[in-house]
Amino acid sequence: MTMQTCHKKSSIKGKLFSLVVFKYKRDTLVHRSNFKTELRSVLRKLQGRRRIMETTEANERPKILGGCMKTRNVQALAADHNLLTADILEKYIRPEMAVDDVLLENNSEEIPVIDMSRLMDEVSREEEASKLKCACEDWGFFQLVNHGVPEKVIEELKEDLMRFYDLPLEKREEVAQLPGDLEGYGQAFIASEEQKLDWADMLYLFTQPPHFRNYKHWPSQPPSFRGSLENYSNATQEVAHCIMGFMATILGIKRETISEIHGSQTVRINYYPPCANGHDKMIGLSPHSDGCGLTLLLQVNPVSGLQIRRNGKWLPIVPLPGALIVNIGDALEILTNGRYKSIEHRAVINAKEERISIAALHSPSFEKTVGPLAEIVGKGTPLFKSVTMPEYVKLFVSQKKIYGKKMVELLKLNP
Ligand SMILES: O=C(O)CCC(=O)C(=O)O
Ligand SMILES: [Fe+2]
Numbered sequence: 001m002t003m004q005t006c007h008k009k010s011s012i013k014g015k016l017f018s019l020v021v022f023k024y025k026r027d028t029l030v031h032r033s034n035f036k037t038e039l040r041s042v043l044r045k046l047q048g049r050r051r052i053m054e055t056t057e058a059n060e061r062p063k064i065l066g067g068c069m070k071t072r073n074v075q076a077l078a079a080d081h082n083l084l085t086a087d088i089l090e091k092y093i094r095p096e097m098a099v100d101d102v103l104l105e106n107n108s109e110e111i112p113v114i115d116m117s118r119l120m121d122e123v124s125r126e127e128e129a130s131k132l133k134c135a136c137e138d139w140g141f142f143q144l145v146n147h148g149v150p151e152k153v154i155e156e157l158k159e160d161l162m163r164f165y166d167l168p169l170e171k172r173e174e175v176a177q178l179p180g181d182l183e184g185y186g187q188a189f190i191a192s193e194e195q196k197l198d199w200a201d202m203l204y205l206f207t208q209p210p211h212f213r214n215y216k217h218w219p220s221q222p223p224s225f226r227g228s229l230e231n232y233s234n235a236t237q238e239v240a241h242c243i244m245g246f247m248a249t250i251l252g253i254k255r256e257t258i259s260e261i262h263g264s265q266t267v268r269i270n271y272y273p274p275c276a277n278g279h280d281k282m283i284g285l286s287p288h289s290d291g292c293g294l295t296l297l298l299q300v301n302p303v304s305g306l307q308i309r310r311n312g313k314w315l316p317i318v319p320l321p322g323a324l325i326v327n328i329g330d331a332l333e334i335l336t337n338g339r340y341k342s343i344e345h346r347a348v349i350n351a352k353e354e355r356i357s358i359a360a361l362h363s364p365s366f367e368k369t370v371g372p373l374a375e376i377v378g379k380g381t382p383l384f385k386s387v388t389m390p391e392y393v394k395l396f397v398s399q400k401k402i403y404g405k406k407m408v409e410l411l412k413l414n415p
Helices: 009-053 076-081 086-090 106-111 116-120 123-139 151-166 169-175 225-251 255-261 331-333 387-397 404-413
Strands: 113-115 143-146 184-186 201-208 262-270 285-288 294-299 306-310 313-316 324-328 345-347 355-363
Touching: 076 086, 076 169, 106 184, 113 123, 113 324, 116 123, 116 225, 123 143, 151 225, 151 324, 151 355, 201 225, 201 324, 225 255, 225 294, 225 355, 331 404, 387 404
Parallel strands: 113 143
Antiparallel strands: 143 324, 184 201, 201 262, 262 355, 285 345, 294 324, 294 355, 306 313, 306 345
């Protein structure tokens, strides 16, 4: 089924119109005098963007996500000193964490910044595309500015998330994960009482295509949450398609190849409570690379915590105002036969302040195969095995823990 058939024609027209108006408003600041030509060209570009939105995805959502052992809600633990006994705290303490593994925050100025409006503009496209190439091949991470996700959409989601985390535990747990299922509010990859735990709670939801959504896992409080997340999901899905389209051009493959493999979006909303006691020996999210193709990360409140692996050290990332942090996942490393690299990253926690982030994870279609693309391998040698997407997900969840570049390692040929 194509993405397009999932939407009613009228809603596509409405969406296209609001995008035109949004982009027109932005563009007219610069080209006020040239309104008609500008509007026509924006329309053409948007129609181009819509073409690459036509992607394939299965008729039904996958049922192979597996579950996670239920453990304590971390926000509740952090809020009540009586609950956080020495024994429980010990489960979150990592004695091996070393401060000198971390680079200074001002080094994060180096991380590439890609300007989406410059990619959309014919005059600056080539120059910006060469920065994008370097960002994907050398960094695997970049900050994306002028991405076109309306500020209102971001602000409404941020506000609703803060309101959700202000609810009492019983209300938040109305959307708690059910046994055997990863969707909902809880944690991921906990397989035993003995393992060290991450200091965070997670809300994990299928968001795209729309027929994959299961609203029983979506918070009903605050009431505007559903609409805010839908708007944000639609906008980020479009940005991800657009970026992947540019990546295809840079890789010298057909745009349709990338849009074919871009099927679904899930969101992982991370809540990291503060912890005054031992925060520098705790991890909010263990080192990992994302299993998906492309991640767009939004930091919800202005508290840093993301660190990426760079030259054997951890480099803290300070998001630019309004930027999305984009990173390559394992599936894209495999599909590009290693030309693009997924990068390990982790989240650390703050002594005094909570931190919230939302990762929009874009994955290949459940009807496709994850393996080196023939167009890229050419006469060369494939470096990875090819597996169907359902097999890929099964393998991902069967590992029962989060670690390193898991999928890249598991599918490597002749490791
Ligand atoms: O919270 C962060 O900054 C990182 C989140 C992340 O890596 C993820 O959700 O996969
Ligand atoms: Fe991640």
